[in-house]
Amino acid sequence: MLVDSHCHLDFPDFAEERADIVARALAAGVERMVTISTRVKQFPTILEIAETYDPVYCSVGTHPHNAGEEGDVTADQLVKLAEHPKVVAIGEAGLDYFYDKAPRDAQARSFRAHIDAARRTGLPLVIHSRDADDDMAAILEEESGKGAFPFILHCFSSGRALAEAGVKLGGYVSFSGILTFKKSEELREIAADLPLDRLLVETDSPYLAPVPFRGKRNEPAYVAHTAKVLAETLGMSGDEIARITTDNFFRLFKKMPRPTPQGS
Template identity: 80%
Template sequence: MLVDSHCHLDFPDFAEERAAIVARAKAAGISRMVTISTRVKRFQQVIEITETFDEVYCSVGTHPHNAAEELDVTTADLVRLSTHPKVVAIGEAGLDYFYDKAPRDAQAQGFRAHIAAARETGLPLVIHSRDADNDMTAILEDETGKGAFPFILHCFSSGRRLAEVGVSLGGYVSFSGILTFKNSIELRAIAADLPRDRLLVETDAPYLAPVPFRGKRNEPAYVAQTAKVLAETIGVSEAEIAAVTTDNFFQLFGKMSRQQALET
């Protein structure tokens, strides 16, 4: 059994064949998919998908690209929306200095509001961090000092220090198809050195399809390719990495029933 801890099934790329994509994932042994919110103001679309497919759960939050548009979304709003039974995480939120689509102060303000929601609810915060290692590390250390909160550094492609700080603060690290790319030598070296009980896999579909699908539209079924490379990277079997990452997933996403996943 594998889990796709991060995809975007509400994106237009999947609109015409969402049911087929979920079916292909199930056929590939993907028991659960978490479709990630990027705009709270479009959250209803995400919820409707989770209510259509038993295997799909979701988060609630604002992507840093959209931070300036949703500064009026409060911690209280996130907490209230997270009470839906299919909401198992907060986010994705964080810092993106590569595209800089929102002012950096707006990104930080929104990120801290999401941290507060994760702390209050106990739901894991799905963190987006790109080209922002120093500021991300500083905020994580500062906010953890105010009170611990569960989190995952999603689609990890940052430097070693951020991974190590994240793990030291109790966080998890999730790897996407980037791990399979030929030039991701340093990323694989980081993955090999992280504690196995903090590793997860994801697709970030429709983006970042793993080898041998690179350049094509990604989908949850392809998480198996990333898991295969992660297994090779740390020197274990594919069955073992499936067990490890699935155990870690249900440990972090504690609102979700593992027994129910086994039964469906």
């Protein structure tokens, strides 16, 4: 069994064949998927998808790209929306200094509101961080001092220092198809040095399809290819890494029910 801890099934890329995409994921052994919110104002669409497909759950939150337009989203709102049984995470939220689509102060304010919601609900905060390692580490350190909160550094492609800082604070690190790219040697070295009990895999689909699908539209079924490369990086079998990352997922995403084993 595998889990895709981060996908975007609400994106237009999937609109015409969503049922087939979920079916292909299940056929590939991906028994749970989390479709991630990027705009709170579009949360009803996300929730409808999660309610339509049993293996699909969702988060609620505002992507840092959208922090300027959704600067009025409060922790109270997030906590309230997260009461739904299909909502298993907060986010994605964080800092993106690569595109800088929202003012950096707005990104930081939004990020802290999401941290507050994660702390209050106990749901994991899905963190987006790009070209913002120092500020991200500083905010995580400061906010953790106010009270621990569960979190995941999603689609990790940052430096070693941020990965180590996140793990030190109790966080998890999730790897996407980027891990499979030829030039990602440094990223694979970081993955090899992290504690096994903090590793997750994801697609971030429809983006970042792993080798051998690089350059094509990604989908949850392809998380198996990222898991395969992670297993090779760690000198493990595919079954071992599937078990480890799945166990890690359910430890972090505590609200998500495990599938009932067939035949039980």
